Amino acid sequence: MGSSEESSGVGNGGASAVSDEEAFGQSRSRAFDLGVRLEETVANIFEKMGYSVQRRVRPATRTGATAEIDILLTRGKRRLAVECKNYDESRAVGVSELRNFMNKLQDTGIMSGVFVTTSVFSSEAEQFAESAGIELWDGEKLLEKFYAFAIGRIVNPSLLHDLVLPVAYNFESASAVGIRNPHRVELFSRVLFYHPYFIIKYRLRMVRKDPSGRMHKLGDEGSVIVDALAREIINRESGWGVVSGLFKGKEERLESKEDKLVAQDLLQIDARKESVLKTSDYDVKVAEPALSDNEAAKMVRSYVIRKNTKSISYEPKVRDDSLLGMLDKPSIKVMPRPGEVEIRGVKMVYVPKWDLQFESGNTTFQRRILASSGRVIVDTLANCRKCALLHRTTIAVCDTCGVPLCEKHAYSEGERWVCEEHASEAAKEAGRERGLFGRFLNK
Ligand SMILES: [Zn+2]
Ligand SMILES: [Zn+2]
Numbered sequence: 252m253g254s255s256e257e258s259s260g261v262g263n264g265g266a267s268a269v270s271d272e273e274a275f276g277q278s279r280s281r282a283f284d285l286g287v288r289l290e291e292t293v294a295n296i297f298e299k300m301g302y303s304v305q306r307r308v309r310p311a312t313r314t315g316a317t318a319e320i321d322i323l324l325t326r327g328k329r330r331l332a333v334e335c336k337n338y339d340e341s342r343a344v345g346v347s348e349l350r351n352f353m354n355k356l357q358d359t360g361i362m363s364g365v366f367v368t369t370s371v372f373s374s375e376a377e378q379f380a381e382s383a384g385i386e387l388w389d390g391e392k393l394l395e396k397f398y399a400f401a402i403g404r405i406v407n408p409s410l411l412h413d414l415v416l417p418v419a420y421n422f423e424s425a426s427a428v429g430i431r432n433p434h435r436v437e438l439f440s441r442v443l444f445y446h447p448y449f450i451i452k453y454r455l456r457m458v459r460k461d462p463s464g465r466m467h468k469l470g471d472e473g474s475v476i477v478d479a480l481a482r483e484i485i486n487r488e489s490g491w492g493v494v495s496g497l498f499k500g501k502e503e504r505l506e507s508k509e510d511k512l513v514a515q516d517l518l519q520i521d522a523r524k525e526s527v528l529k530t531s532d533y534d535v536k537v538a539e540p541a542l543s544d545n546e547a548a549k550m551v552r553s554y555v556i557r558k559n560t561k562s563i564s565y566e567p568k569v570r571d572d573s574l575l576g577m578l579d580k581p582s583i584k585v586m587p588r589p590g591e592v593e594i595r596g597v598k599m600v601y602v603p604k605w606d607l608q609f610e611s612g613n614t615t616f617q618r619r620i621l622a623s624s625g626r627v628i629v630d631t632l633a634n635c636r637k638c639a640l641l642h643r644t645t646i647a648v649c650d651t652c653g654v655p656l657c658e659k660h661a662y663s664e665g666e667r668w669v670c671e672e673h674a675s676e677a678a679k680e681a682g683r684e685r686g687l688f689g690r691f692l693n694k
Pocket of ligand 2: 649650651652653654669670671672673
Protein backbone atom coordinates (compact mmCIF):
# COMPACT_ATOMS: atom_id res chain seq x y z
CA MET A 252 0.00 0.00 0.00
CA GLY A 253 1.32 3.43 -0.78
CA SER A 254 0.86 6.65 -2.62
CA SER A 255 2.73 7.63 -5.70
CA GLU A 256 3.02 10.87 -7.52
CA GLU A 257 4.50 11.77 -10.82
CA SER A 258 4.33 14.88 -12.92
CA SER A 259 3.74 15.13 -16.60
CA GLY A 260 3.19 17.99 -18.94
CA VAL A 261 0.21 16.65 -20.82
CA GLY A 262 -3.51 16.21 -20.34
CA ASN A 263 -6.31 18.24 -18.90
CA GLY A 264 -7.80 18.76 -15.51
CA GLY A 265 -7.92 21.17 -12.65
CA ALA A 266 -7.17 21.41 -8.99
CA SER A 267 -10.19 20.44 -6.97
CA ALA A 268 -11.34 21.22 -3.53
CA VAL A 269 -14.04 18.71 -2.81
CA SER A 270 -15.48 19.08 0.62
CA ASP A 271 -15.35 16.00 2.70
CA GLU A 272 -19.01 15.53 3.43
CA GLU A 273 -19.01 11.83 3.89
CA ALA A 274 -19.65 10.45 7.29
CA PHE A 275 -16.38 9.16 8.53
CA GLY A 276 -17.14 6.00 10.37
CA GLN A 277 -19.16 5.94 13.52
CA SER A 278 -17.81 6.59 16.91
CA ARG A 279 -17.65 3.68 19.24
CA SER A 280 -20.05 5.21 21.68
CA ARG A 281 -22.70 5.63 19.03
CA ALA A 282 -22.19 2.13 17.74
CA PHE A 283 -22.49 0.84 21.22
CA ASP A 284 -24.64 3.15 23.21
CA LEU A 285 -24.28 2.01 26.75
CA GLY A 286 -25.23 5.25 28.39
CA VAL A 287 -25.97 4.88 32.05
CA ARG A 288 -26.59 1.20 31.62
CA LEU A 289 -22.90 0.35 31.74
CA GLU A 290 -23.03 -1.35 35.11
CA GLU A 291 -26.11 -3.28 34.21
CA THR A 292 -24.60 -4.43 30.92
CA VAL A 293 -21.35 -5.47 32.55
CA ALA A 294 -23.20 -7.31 35.32
CA ASN A 295 -25.19 -9.09 32.63
CA ILE A 296 -22.06 -10.19 30.78
CA PHE A 297 -20.51 -11.64 33.94
CA GLU A 298 -23.73 -13.44 34.78
CA LYS A 299 -23.58 -15.07 31.35
CA MET A 300 -20.00 -16.03 32.12
CA GLY A 301 -21.19 -17.99 35.13
CA TYR A 302 -20.71 -15.61 38.07
CA SER A 303 -23.20 -14.63 40.71
CA VAL A 304 -23.56 -10.91 40.63
CA GLN A 305 -24.30 -8.26 43.27
CA ARG A 306 -24.32 -4.56 42.52
CA ARG A 307 -23.32 -1.59 44.68
CA VAL A 308 -21.98 -3.63 47.55
CA ARG A 309 -20.32 -2.19 50.67
CA PRO A 310 -18.18 -4.96 52.09
CA ALA A 311 -16.39 -4.75 55.44
CA THR A 312 -12.98 -3.11 55.20
CA ARG A 313 -9.76 -3.51 57.15
CA THR A 314 -9.51 0.16 57.91
CA GLY A 315 -13.18 0.67 58.64
CA ALA A 316 -13.51 3.16 55.79
CA THR A 317 -16.48 2.85 53.47
CA ALA A 318 -15.77 1.27 50.12
CA GLU A 319 -18.37 0.67 47.48
CA ILE A 320 -17.87 -2.04 44.91
CA ASP A 321 -19.76 -1.41 41.65
CA ILE A 322 -20.19 -5.10 40.94
CA LEU A 323 -19.19 -7.95 43.21
CA LEU A 324 -18.79 -11.32 41.51
CA THR A 325 -18.67 -14.66 43.23
CA ARG A 326 -18.04 -18.12 41.92
CA GLY A 327 -17.49 -20.77 44.53
CA LYS A 328 -15.10 -19.31 47.07
CA ARG A 329 -13.76 -16.70 44.70
CA ARG A 330 -14.66 -13.04 44.89
CA LEU A 331 -13.98 -10.51 42.18
CA ALA A 332 -14.61 -6.77 42.22
CA VAL A 333 -15.56 -4.86 39.09
CA GLU A 334 -15.18 -1.09 38.76
CA CYS A 335 -17.10 0.63 35.96
CA LYS A 336 -16.25 4.07 34.54
CA ASN A 337 -18.52 5.44 31.90
CA TYR A 338 -16.23 8.03 30.38
CA ASP A 339 -16.43 10.06 27.24
CA GLU A 340 -14.29 8.48 24.53
CA SER A 341 -11.72 11.25 24.66
CA ARG A 342 -11.03 10.78 28.36
CA ALA A 343 -8.59 8.03 29.21
CA VAL A 344 -8.60 6.24 32.55
CA GLY A 345 -5.34 7.14 34.30
CA VAL A 346 -3.11 5.44 36.80
CA SER A 347 -4.65 7.24 39.79
CA GLU A 348 -8.04 5.61 39.17
CA LEU A 349 -6.31 2.22 39.00
CA ARG A 350 -4.46 2.94 42.26
CA ASN A 351 -7.69 3.87 44.03
CA PHE A 352 -9.25 0.66 42.81
CA MET A 353 -6.22 -1.34 43.98
CA ASN A 354 -6.51 0.27 47.44
CA LYS A 355 -10.16 -0.68 47.54
CA LEU A 356 -9.27 -4.27 46.66
CA GLN A 357 -6.65 -4.45 49.38
CA ASP A 358 -8.86 -2.78 51.92
CA THR A 359 -11.74 -5.18 51.32
CA GLY A 360 -9.53 -8.25 50.94
CA ILE A 361 -10.95 -8.98 47.51
CA MET A 362 -7.99 -10.28 45.60
CA SER A 363 -9.02 -9.92 41.98
CA GLY A 364 -10.38 -7.00 40.07
CA VAL A 365 -11.62 -6.00 36.65
CA PHE A 366 -11.68 -2.34 35.61
CA VAL A 367 -14.18 -1.58 32.86
CA THR A 368 -14.45 1.64 30.91
CA THR A 369 -16.23 2.79 27.78
CA SER A 370 -13.12 4.76 26.81
CA VAL A 371 -9.44 3.76 26.92
CA PHE A 372 -6.63 3.39 29.46
CA SER A 373 -3.46 5.47 29.57
CA SER A 374 -0.26 3.48 29.04
CA GLU A 375 0.75 4.11 32.68
CA ALA A 376 -2.60 2.72 33.79
CA GLU A 377 -2.05 -0.34 31.60
CA GLN A 378 1.38 -0.90 33.08
CA PHE A 379 0.10 -0.53 36.61
CA ALA A 380 -2.77 -2.95 35.97
CA GLU A 381 -0.44 -5.52 34.52
CA SER A 382 1.82 -5.58 37.54
CA ALA A 383 -1.13 -5.46 39.93
CA GLY A 384 -2.95 -8.24 38.11
CA ILE A 385 -6.02 -6.14 37.39
CA GLU A 386 -7.85 -7.09 34.24
CA LEU A 387 -8.75 -4.19 31.97
CA TRP A 388 -11.67 -3.88 29.62
CA ASP A 389 -11.61 -0.82 27.40
CA GLY A 390 -14.46 0.21 25.11
CA GLU A 391 -13.36 -2.15 22.40
CA LYS A 392 -12.99 -5.14 24.67
CA LEU A 393 -16.30 -4.35 26.28
CA LEU A 394 -17.96 -4.27 22.90
CA GLU A 395 -16.57 -7.65 22.08
CA LYS A 396 -17.63 -9.14 25.40
CA PHE A 397 -21.02 -7.61 24.83
CA TYR A 398 -21.36 -9.36 21.50
CA ALA A 399 -19.89 -12.57 22.82
CA PHE A 400 -22.07 -12.84 25.89
CA ALA A 401 -25.08 -10.58 25.66
CA ILE A 402 -28.29 -11.78 24.14
CA GLY A 403 -29.43 -11.24 20.61
CA ARG A 404 -26.45 -10.50 18.43
CA ILE A 405 -24.98 -13.95 18.32
CA VAL A 406 -25.54 -15.97 15.18
CA ASN A 407 -26.23 -19.67 15.41
CA PRO A 408 -22.89 -21.22 14.35
CA SER A 409 -24.60 -23.70 12.06
CA LEU A 410 -25.91 -20.73 10.08
CA LEU A 411 -22.45 -19.35 9.45
CA HIS A 412 -21.89 -19.48 5.71
CA ASP A 413 -19.34 -16.72 5.44
CA LEU A 414 -15.63 -16.86 4.86
CA VAL A 415 -13.55 -17.75 7.89
CA LEU A 416 -9.88 -18.03 8.63
CA PRO A 417 -9.37 -21.73 9.30
CA VAL A 418 -8.63 -22.81 12.87
CA ALA A 419 -5.03 -23.98 12.70
CA TYR A 420 -4.26 -23.75 16.40
CA ASN A 421 -6.45 -26.19 18.26
CA PHE A 422 -8.14 -26.08 21.65
CA GLU A 423 -5.60 -28.41 23.30
CA SER A 424 -2.72 -26.12 22.36
CA ALA A 425 -4.62 -22.96 23.24
CA SER A 426 -5.60 -24.22 26.68
CA ALA A 427 -2.29 -25.85 27.62
CA VAL A 428 -0.82 -24.71 30.95
CA GLY A 429 2.93 -25.37 30.85
CA ILE A 430 3.86 -24.83 34.50
CA ARG A 431 5.12 -27.04 37.37
CA ASN A 432 1.73 -27.23 39.08
CA PRO A 433 -0.83 -27.09 36.24
CA HIS A 434 -3.44 -28.89 38.38
CA ARG A 435 -3.74 -25.68 40.43
CA VAL A 436 -5.15 -23.82 37.42
CA GLU A 437 -8.75 -24.36 36.38
CA LEU A 438 -10.10 -23.43 32.98
CA PHE A 439 -13.58 -22.09 33.62
CA SER A 440 -14.56 -20.21 30.49
CA ARG A 441 -13.72 -21.52 27.04
CA VAL A 442 -15.00 -19.74 24.00
CA LEU A 443 -14.03 -19.83 20.36
CA PHE A 444 -15.15 -16.38 19.32
CA TYR A 445 -15.70 -15.61 15.64
CA HIS A 446 -15.06 -11.90 15.13
CA PRO A 447 -16.17 -10.43 11.78
CA TYR A 448 -13.94 -8.08 9.77
CA PHE A 449 -14.22 -6.58 6.30
CA ILE A 450 -11.31 -6.66 3.89
CA ILE A 451 -11.78 -3.92 1.34
CA LYS A 452 -9.57 -3.42 -1.70
CA TYR A 453 -9.39 0.00 -3.25
CA ARG A 454 -7.60 1.84 -6.01
CA LEU A 455 -7.28 5.58 -6.48
CA ARG A 456 -6.28 7.26 -9.71
CA MET A 457 -6.37 11.03 -10.04
CA VAL A 458 -4.83 13.69 -12.23
CA ARG A 459 -4.61 17.36 -11.30
CA LYS A 460 -3.22 20.37 -13.16
CA ASP A 461 -1.28 22.98 -11.22
CA PRO A 462 -1.44 26.70 -12.19
CA SER A 463 1.71 26.34 -14.29
CA GLY A 464 -0.15 23.86 -16.49
CA ARG A 465 1.78 20.81 -15.36
CA MET A 466 -0.17 17.61 -14.69
CA HIS A 467 0.21 15.58 -11.52
CA LYS A 468 -0.84 11.93 -11.53
CA LEU A 469 -1.60 10.55 -8.11
CA GLY A 470 -2.26 6.94 -7.33
CA ASP A 471 -2.83 4.78 -4.30
CA GLU A 472 -4.03 1.25 -3.81
CA GLY A 473 -4.24 -1.36 -1.10
CA SER A 474 -6.43 -3.27 1.31
CA VAL A 475 -8.13 -1.75 4.32
CA ILE A 476 -9.47 -3.86 7.15
CA VAL A 477 -12.54 -2.76 9.07
CA ASP A 478 -13.47 -4.22 12.44
CA ALA A 479 -17.13 -5.07 11.85
CA LEU A 480 -17.99 -4.92 15.55
CA ALA A 481 -16.19 -1.73 16.59
CA ARG A 482 -16.88 -0.18 13.14
CA GLU A 483 -13.32 1.04 12.82
CA ILE A 484 -10.40 0.67 10.46
CA ILE A 485 -7.67 -1.39 12.11
CA ASN A 486 -4.78 -0.95 9.67
CA ARG A 487 -4.58 2.79 9.06
CA GLU A 488 -1.38 4.09 7.66
CA SER A 489 0.12 6.24 10.35
CA GLY A 490 0.82 9.82 9.50
CA TRP A 491 -1.93 10.19 6.93
CA GLY A 492 -3.69 13.49 6.99
CA VAL A 493 -0.75 15.24 8.59
CA VAL A 494 -0.21 17.38 5.53
CA SER A 495 -3.82 18.40 5.58
CA GLY A 496 -3.85 19.47 9.19
CA LEU A 497 -7.55 20.13 8.86
CA PHE A 498 -8.34 16.47 8.93
CA LYS A 499 -6.52 15.12 11.92
CA GLY A 500 -8.87 12.31 12.79
CA LYS A 501 -10.11 12.61 16.31
CA GLU A 502 -11.73 9.21 15.95
CA GLU A 503 -8.45 7.68 14.96
CA ARG A 504 -8.08 4.38 16.73
CA LEU A 505 -4.66 3.68 18.14
CA GLU A 506 -3.44 0.46 16.67
CA SER A 507 -3.45 -2.20 19.35
CA LYS A 508 -1.41 -5.38 19.39
CA GLU A 509 -4.61 -7.24 18.63
CA ASP A 510 -5.35 -5.07 15.59
CA LYS A 511 -1.87 -5.60 14.28
CA LEU A 512 -1.94 -9.38 14.65
CA VAL A 513 -5.44 -9.67 13.21
CA ALA A 514 -4.51 -7.54 10.19
CA GLN A 515 -1.45 -9.71 9.55
CA ASP A 516 -3.47 -12.91 9.74
CA LEU A 517 -6.16 -11.52 7.47
CA LEU A 518 -3.64 -10.44 4.85
CA GLN A 519 -1.49 -13.59 5.04
CA ILE A 520 -3.92 -16.45 5.53
CA ASP A 521 -6.49 -17.47 2.93
CA ALA A 522 -10.08 -17.34 4.11
CA ARG A 523 -12.32 -20.29 3.28
CA LYS A 524 -15.88 -21.37 3.58
CA GLU A 525 -15.65 -23.75 6.43
CA SER A 526 -18.37 -25.11 8.62
CA VAL A 527 -18.10 -24.31 12.29
CA LEU A 528 -18.39 -27.39 14.41
CA LYS A 529 -19.93 -27.44 17.85
CA THR A 530 -17.97 -29.42 20.38
CA SER A 531 -18.36 -30.15 24.04
CA ASP A 532 -14.83 -28.87 24.76
CA TYR A 533 -15.70 -25.21 24.27
CA ASP A 534 -18.48 -22.81 23.29
CA VAL A 535 -18.61 -21.37 19.83
CA LYS A 536 -19.84 -17.78 19.56
CA VAL A 537 -20.32 -16.07 16.25
CA ALA A 538 -20.95 -12.33 16.32
CA GLU A 539 -23.08 -10.64 13.73
CA PRO A 540 -21.40 -7.66 12.02
CA ALA A 541 -22.52 -4.26 13.30
CA LEU A 542 -22.36 -2.64 9.85
CA SER A 543 -23.18 -3.55 6.26
CA ASP A 544 -20.84 -4.06 3.29
CA ASN A 545 -21.93 -0.68 1.94
CA GLU A 546 -21.27 1.16 5.17
CA ALA A 547 -17.84 -0.42 5.42
CA ALA A 548 -17.02 0.51 1.81
CA LYS A 549 -18.14 4.09 2.46
CA MET A 550 -15.87 4.29 5.48
CA VAL A 551 -12.93 3.11 3.41
CA ARG A 552 -13.67 5.57 0.60
CA SER A 553 -13.65 8.43 3.13
CA TYR A 554 -10.39 7.21 4.60
CA VAL A 555 -8.72 6.98 1.18
CA ILE A 556 -9.89 10.50 0.33
CA ARG A 557 -8.46 11.91 3.55
CA LYS A 558 -5.28 9.91 3.28
CA ASN A 559 -4.66 11.32 -0.18
CA THR A 560 -5.64 14.89 0.52
CA LYS A 561 -2.36 16.72 0.36
CA SER A 562 -0.37 19.66 -0.82
CA ILE A 563 1.75 19.26 -3.89
CA SER A 564 4.35 21.80 -4.83
CA TYR A 565 5.17 22.83 -8.37
CA GLU A 566 7.68 24.95 -10.31
CA PRO A 567 6.20 28.38 -10.90
CA LYS A 568 6.52 30.07 -14.26
CA VAL A 569 8.91 32.89 -13.44
CA ARG A 570 9.58 35.49 -16.10
CA ASP A 571 12.58 37.00 -14.37
CA ASP A 572 15.18 34.24 -14.04
CA SER A 573 16.98 36.09 -11.26
CA LEU A 574 14.06 35.40 -8.95
CA LEU A 575 14.33 31.64 -9.38
CA GLY A 576 15.47 29.91 -6.23
CA MET A 577 14.61 32.89 -4.11
CA LEU A 578 10.96 32.11 -3.78
CA ASP A 579 9.36 29.29 -1.81
CA LYS A 580 7.86 26.77 -4.12
CA PRO A 581 4.13 27.38 -4.42
CA SER A 582 1.79 24.50 -3.79
CA ILE A 583 -1.79 23.47 -4.40
CA LYS A 584 -3.99 21.32 -2.26
CA VAL A 585 -5.50 18.28 -3.91
CA MET A 586 -8.31 16.11 -2.68
CA PRO A 587 -9.65 13.02 -4.44
CA ARG A 588 -13.25 13.05 -5.58
CA PRO A 589 -15.34 10.16 -4.26
CA GLY A 590 -15.74 8.82 -7.81
CA GLU A 591 -11.99 8.54 -8.22
CA VAL A 592 -11.74 5.96 -5.45
CA GLU A 593 -12.57 2.61 -6.91
CA ILE A 594 -13.70 -0.02 -4.40
CA ARG A 595 -12.46 -3.22 -5.93
CA GLY A 596 -13.90 -5.77 -3.59
CA VAL A 597 -15.51 -6.12 -0.19
CA LYS A 598 -15.43 -9.37 1.66
CA MET A 599 -16.37 -10.22 5.18
CA VAL A 600 -14.16 -12.71 6.94
CA TYR A 601 -14.56 -14.18 10.40
CA VAL A 602 -11.42 -14.38 12.51
CA PRO A 603 -11.60 -17.10 15.17
CA LYS A 604 -10.12 -16.19 18.56
CA TRP A 605 -9.68 -18.40 21.59
CA ASP A 606 -11.05 -16.53 24.58
CA LEU A 607 -10.15 -18.47 27.70
CA GLN A 608 -10.45 -17.65 31.39
CA PHE A 609 -8.55 -19.55 34.02
CA GLU A 610 -8.61 -19.32 37.76
CA SER A 611 -6.27 -20.35 40.48
CA GLY A 612 -6.79 -19.52 44.14
CA ASN A 613 -8.04 -15.95 44.18
CA THR A 614 -6.57 -15.07 40.82
CA THR A 615 -8.13 -15.06 37.36
CA PHE A 616 -6.22 -15.22 34.13
CA GLN A 617 -7.22 -14.29 30.68
CA ARG A 618 -5.81 -15.77 27.53
CA ARG A 619 -6.66 -14.66 24.04
CA ILE A 620 -5.06 -16.31 21.04
CA LEU A 621 -5.66 -16.06 17.32
CA ALA A 622 -6.90 -19.52 16.38
CA SER A 623 -5.80 -18.96 12.79
CA SER A 624 -2.11 -18.60 13.63
CA GLY A 625 -1.69 -19.35 17.32
CA ARG A 626 -0.31 -15.89 17.95
CA VAL A 627 -0.97 -14.61 21.44
CA ILE A 628 -2.89 -11.38 21.94
CA VAL A 629 -2.93 -11.55 25.71
CA ASP A 630 -2.00 -14.16 28.30
CA THR A 631 -1.98 -12.97 31.90
CA LEU A 632 -0.83 -16.40 33.09
CA ALA A 633 2.33 -16.33 31.00
CA ASN A 634 4.36 -13.90 33.08
CA CYS A 635 5.29 -13.49 36.71
CA ARG A 636 3.14 -10.98 38.57
CA LYS A 637 5.80 -10.26 41.19
CA CYS A 638 8.29 -9.01 38.62
CA ALA A 639 7.92 -5.28 38.34
CA LEU A 640 9.29 -4.76 34.85
CA LEU A 641 10.96 -7.86 33.50
CA HIS A 642 7.89 -10.11 33.42
CA ARG A 643 9.80 -13.37 33.45
CA THR A 644 8.08 -16.57 32.35
CA THR A 645 5.75 -18.20 34.85
CA ILE A 646 6.97 -21.54 36.19
CA ALA A 647 4.27 -22.09 38.83
CA VAL A 648 1.27 -20.45 40.47
CA CYS A 649 1.15 -19.90 44.22
CA ASP A 650 -0.71 -22.82 45.81
CA THR A 651 -2.32 -20.42 48.27
CA CYS A 652 -3.26 -17.26 46.36
CA GLY A 653 -2.76 -18.33 42.75
CA VAL A 654 -0.48 -15.56 41.47
CA PRO A 655 1.82 -16.57 38.61
CA LEU A 656 5.48 -16.76 39.67
CA CYS A 657 8.79 -16.92 37.86
CA GLU A 658 11.86 -18.95 38.80
CA LYS A 659 13.03 -16.13 41.04
CA HIS A 660 9.74 -15.48 42.83
CA ALA A 661 8.49 -19.06 43.26
CA TYR A 662 9.36 -20.86 46.52
CA SER A 663 9.04 -24.62 46.69
CA GLU A 664 7.85 -26.26 49.88
CA GLY A 665 7.76 -29.99 49.42
CA GLU A 666 5.06 -30.59 46.80
CA ARG A 667 3.84 -27.02 47.00
CA TRP A 668 4.78 -23.82 45.20
CA VAL A 669 4.14 -20.54 46.96
CA CYS A 670 4.77 -16.83 46.64
CA GLU A 671 6.96 -14.94 49.10
CA GLU A 672 3.96 -13.81 51.10
CA HIS A 673 2.79 -17.37 51.59
CA ALA A 674 6.18 -19.02 52.02
CA SER A 675 7.52 -20.27 55.36
CA GLU A 676 10.71 -18.73 56.79
CA ALA A 677 12.62 -21.90 55.92
CA ALA A 678 11.52 -21.80 52.29
CA LYS A 679 12.42 -18.12 52.04
CA GLU A 680 15.84 -18.81 53.49
CA ALA A 681 16.40 -21.63 51.01
CA GLY A 682 15.28 -19.28 48.24
CA ARG A 683 17.72 -16.59 49.33
CA GLU A 684 20.58 -19.07 49.37
CA ARG A 685 19.62 -20.32 45.97
CA GLY A 686 19.58 -16.72 44.80
CA LEU A 687 23.01 -15.98 46.24
CA PHE A 688 24.41 -19.15 44.82
CA GLY A 689 22.90 -18.31 41.44
CA ARG A 690 24.43 -14.84 41.48
CA PHE A 691 27.77 -16.30 42.49
CA LEU A 692 27.68 -18.77 39.61
CA ASN A 693 26.76 -16.13 37.09
CA LYS A 694 29.77 -14.01 37.89
ZN1 LIG B 1 9.19 -12.83 39.03
ZN1 LIG C 1 0.63 -16.52 47.40
